[in-house]
Amino acid sequence: MVPKEPQPGVSLKKSPFLVVTQLDHNKIRIYSKLHGHLTSFDFDINKVLKLFDAPLDVETAIKSISVICQGDPSALVKELYEKRFLIEENKNEKNMLAKYVEMIRHKNRIAKFSKVIFLISAKCNLACKGCYHHFFDFKGTDMTGDFAGLILEGLFPYLKKRGIAESQISFLGYEPLLNFETLSRIYEQACSMGAEYGIKTSFKIFTNAFSINEKMYKWIEQNKFKLRMKVSIDGIKEDNDKRRVDFAGKGTHDRVVENIKRIMMTGVECGVLTVLSKLNFSNLEKFADEMAAIGIKTISANIFCGQSEEERLLELTELEKFEAIKRMDLATEKYGIEFDGEWKFAVVQMIAGAQFACPAGIRQLVFSADGAIYPCQRFAGTKINFGTYKNDFWEKLLDGHCGSYNRWTADLYQAIMERTKEENPDLTGWSCPFLPFLRGECIGKNLDRELNEYLLEYYLTRPLNRIITKSRLNDGYGSI
Incomplete structure (x- = not known):
């Protein structure tokens, strides 16, 4: 732990991880690439930081700062030190980085899962091109309420023992609403057990919203206060219908949009999930306009990655990925629409610190009907799994x-530790682990460094509510 304030007589210098950006004539924004703590200061902070280009003892620094700016100079030095913008003169970059990574690694030594995903349906009613479920030999079956119940009976005691006060249970498929009976049964049991164990439990359904009947609409309305829904749609009609089609090859846009409207009429919180690719790159602003017109308040965007040569032709270049995200951010901002995606984790490090790993397999677990446990739904059908569910699974997690x-976690952090030995260490976050796995690389390798560099530079100038959204505030990645 770093002391709250520097010791008397110590000399301080600027952190090698410090990033300083001028927003306008009056405002400066600062964060540490390692520790986060994004903070805005007035223009005089540049003069203050210049004092620490070389090591300077605290007492002399305080006297000099009192001449430069108003306010309490001692309090300012304390703040800069506490946020690791200033460090002791004997500290060096490589040791700080290695120590930080080891600290994060130790933090995740004992699992602390708060998010559980159930892959409850073995079927889908669509034939979308480039669906990741077709990348590997995932032959799922429909999950039963009895099997899911066994998982819940271990989950809630685990949450209680780990001191986790809130949990999120999500439903995916293929298409989860095709196994609505099991979905609703899991929901009821989890609500009951959450109340019994004092765990605030919320629920999220990821759906293509292609086939929703009146019984489902009624159930959604009855449970709208604990439930959130995310509907997949890949742009305006001409773009969506190139990829998201039914088994007859017919586009799904019009039907899905009408069903989104019906879902929203229930009063449930409903957002949309889109996948950015060559197919919808040209019309992103029109898509934001369309979603705003029907009342959508949240849009999440993932980035398409293909497996076959034909699928990979649909992938955006690194610069196109950044341009697509930037355009969507600006297009949604004017409507007050919250915009995020998995790529946002690298951006969140400006506030929460580098962290170096997404929540998959660290805060989140995925259960399939055959008992296999995965860190993320994309790994379903692969060798990357946590084995088959047994009754002692949660106890083993508790015991380490x-x-x-x-x-x-060893595979993740081994690659990250290798970064600390590089001449210019990569401090731009990480890739979704599925991407390096798909490309035959170590899961801890950062294949998104170029994209992340673009994103960090852009978001450093953005309003705070565009940098970190409500959904990211609850991902369990606070500063250390």
């Missing part, structure tokens, strides 16, 4: 004896 979890 879950070998598959230990191997997952």
